[in-house]
Amino acid sequence: MTTTELSPTTVTSKDVDLGRIFTPRTIAVVGLKDGAGFAPYFEPTMHSDAEVFFVNPKYDTVFGQKTYPSLTAIGRPIDVVYCVTGAEVTTQVAEEAAGLDVGGLVLIAGGFAEMDQAGAARQERLLDAARRGGMGIVGPNGLGYVNVPQHISLTIASDHKRRPGGISVVSQSGALLSGIAMAAWERPSVGLNLLVSAGNEAVTDLADYIDYLADDPATTAIALVIEKVRRPKEFFAAVRRAMVKGKPVAALKLARSARTQELAASHTGSLTGDAWVYDVAFKQAGIAIARDPEELVDRLAILEQLDQKYWTEAANVAIITFTGGFASISMDIATDEGVNVPPLDDFRDWVSTNLPGVKVPNPLDATGLGTPIWPEIVDKYAGSDDVDALLFVHPLADEDEGIGVAVTETFIAQAEVVGKPFIVSNCATSLGTWAETLVSKNPGAATGRGPRSTMRGLQTLGDFVRSRAKVTADEQRSAVVPRPAVATVPQPEGSMLPFADTMKLLENAGIPVAPYALVGEDEEVGDVPFAGPYVVKLADVGHRTEHGAVVLNVSATDLADAVEKMRRIAAKDGLAPTVAVQPMVQAQGEAFLGIQNSELGPMVVFGLGGIFVEVLRRVGGRMAPLSTDDAYSLIAEFEDVKVMHGFRGRPAWNHVALAEILVNAGKLAAGATEWVGSLDINPMIVTDDGFLAVDALCIVKD
Structure with missing residues (x-):
């Protein structure tokens, strides 16, 4: 039995005060003893502002303090219980806590739903205790959590170096928190707030944590390490709330291959889903996607440093350097990472006049000729209406302080004047200490860790600003589409809706169908x-x-x-x-349009139909319902293929009509999600007069 087969969680962040868990005033520690291998990792908590009580009937003292035989014996309200005992005793502790004034528990033990039937039964007991006591539970089968600024360390994870900051991390793989902490430490301007190991998510899950962090004043950005989203609807609603609150979210999706999916399932008991579906859903929701811990930090580093009033879409980035090599590689990386660097052709005359021999305004290789007029260069680029973010790439290590201070000070000074983000990046790795200190004093400036890391941060900044402008805290809703009251036809894939009823379903949804x-x-x-x-x-x-x-x-x-x-x-x-x-329909082309009920919810799948589906093996997708912008962006994904956009004298398809069909398909997918398993329209014929669905296969849920 796996965690995904257990009863759905009914204790959420709205039912409990997660603040009592993550910013506790009183902590009860159950099962810890002096000399335990992970006892040193708890030690920072003894220097926090929280009052600590130790529960261990086998010892008179722990950390020099007297112990209590049970939670009940403490006789005080306890904000969080940190329990490091085995699975059965852990379960008994949770059951005892349910009858006391306890805010929540942090449970380390394994041996729950990730193991077997007996473990699953114990996990159900945890859930029942949480319901009765109105408690949140971090874990079990996790590494606990760390509140970096408040020096609270309820974790068995190694005490890696961590500086206080605004990035909060929730990981379904506890060990990856170490990699994220290391990556953040290598970026001197980046700090961490909460590091949470979600474990089995027996009670409190990703959606609950994001919902809490959306309101947490100490959190400026949210990083996630995900194997599986258990409650998609609540998860994406929490992400929307975070975005509305101005808090970007980035995610590292694990188990992208069949073998890593098997590994993930073996250690967490959680079945993992199709990584492509996650990529589609995350991109559509405005969640930045990372492939490793370092990129996860890169995605949020610039946003964490900049004051929000300096956030822009970073749609037109000007890059200024003093060497052609840095200019060239920065442009190449910008192209790779999807950062737009406009040519700024209007600057060509000015550049050639003031920097003889320089031909390209952006990226600008100012060479040694630019040093005497550096303030004028910065002023020129900063003041351009065609530039909404500036990047300065230069050797800025500790050894470069003598020549670097003046040019860096001149560059970042313009940030407060023009209200745009000014990013300072070393040519590779982190900046020198002097440069980090200098940049940190300016709320409109941020540091980058080499061009690749910096471009990822700029891309995420722009994407977040654009996504936030479109998102609302409320979920888009579609009218419920009732299931036709007809007998289905057995097929190898499942129960098929009859042809006529399927065509009526499409027609009623606003998807044109061929006569029949x-x-x-x-x-x-x-x-x-x-x-x-x-x-x-x-x-x-x-x-x-x-x-x-x-x-x-x-x-x-x-x-x-x-x-x-x-x-x-x-x-x-x-x-x-x-x-x-x-009737035989004369076709200009064929499209494929489908509806799938993925593990993250209903999805519209789209691509070229006919032989192109097999030859290109390429489709795009969006979670339903779709906005018109979603539909157009989905169509744009096929621009490079040219079939939809006109080629060799053939006209482009009617994108307005096609976008409307995609939006209508999204409404159908969302409205019929309770009973449609899948629906494939293949082909959807492109005619001189528009689009026609000539056939469709609709599999319904039993």
Whole structure:
């Protein structure tokens, strides 16, 4: 039994005060003893402002303080219980705490739902205790948490160097917190607030933590390490709240390959999902995506340093250097990381006049000629309406202080004047101490750790500002689409909605469908209300080609024979006998449009249809419902293929009509999520007059 099979969590951040857990005034420590291997990691807590009580009936003292035989014996309200005992005793401690005034628990032990049936039963007991006591639980099967500024260390994780700051981290893989702490320490201007190991998330999960951090005044940015999102709806609602509050979210999704998925499941008991779905959903939600701990910190470093009033879309970044090599590599990396560096052609005359021999205004290689007019260069670029962020790349190590102070001071001074972010990056690795100190005094300036790290931070800054402008704290809602009250048709994939009901479903959703006529088992063909030639097929069969159950280019005189042929195939193969007749549609192209119920919720999948699906093996997706902007951005993903955007004299597809169809498909996906398992429209024909769904396969949930 895995954690995903347990009863859904019903104790949330709205039911409990997570502040009592993460900023406690009183702490009870259960099971710790002097000499324990991880006792030194708790030691900083003894120097915090919290009052600490030790519960251990086997010892008279721990850390020089008297012990208590139980939580009850303390006789005081306890904000958080930190328990380092085995699984069964841990469960008993939680059950005792449920009857006391306890804010929550931090549980380290394994042996719960990640193990076996007995462990799953213990985890249910934890959940029941949490419900009765109104408590949050961090863990079990985790490493605890650290509140860096308040020196509270309820963790068995190594005491890596951590400086106080605004980035809070929640990780479903506790050990990765060490990598994040190390990466943050290597960036002198970056500090950490909360480091939380989520463990099994028996009670309190990612959604709860994000919801708490959205309101936490000490948190400026949120970093996540994710194996699986257990409650997608609540998770994305919490992310929206954080964004509205001005707190960017970045995520490192683990288990991206089959083998790492197996590894993840073996140590947490949590099944992991399709990484592509996570990428689609996170990008759409405005969550920055990282691939390793260092990139996770890179994504948030600039946002954590800058005062919010200096945040811009970073849509037009000016790069200024003193050497061609730094200019060249910065431009290459900017292209890789999706940061726009406009050519600033209007600057060409000014640059050539003032810097003879320099031809490219952006990135600007000011060379040695630029030193005498450095203030003028900075003023020129800072004042441009075509620039909304500036980056200075230069050797700025400790050894460069003598020549670096003046140029750096001149550069960052303009930040407060023009209200734009000014980023100072060493040519590689972190800046020297003098430069970090200098930049930190200016709220509109931030440091970067080499061009790659810096570009990632700029890209995240711009993407967050754009995403935040579009997001609202409330979820988009779609009207409920009722399930048709008809019998389904068994298929290998599951229960199929009949052809006619599927086409009506699409039509009612605002997705254009091709004309069709149905001929029942005992019906005459009669007059068809549209001109031929025709397509004749068995209507309620999912995979017609396997049965030869479709005939093309049927003339009016041959229509009856074609219908009879379909009936013979149905009788021979035991298939539903209803026949569908449709006109042959002249196509400019074909698109694929699908609806899937992913583990993160309903999703619209889109791409080129016909042979392109198999040849390119490429589709795009958006979580439902979609906004019009989502639809256009999805279409834009295929611009490089050119088929949709016009090529070799062929006209571009009608993107306005296509975007409307995608939005309508999103409304259908969201409105029918309770009963639609999947719905594939392939092909959706592109005609001179627009788009037509000529066929669709809808699998419904049993």
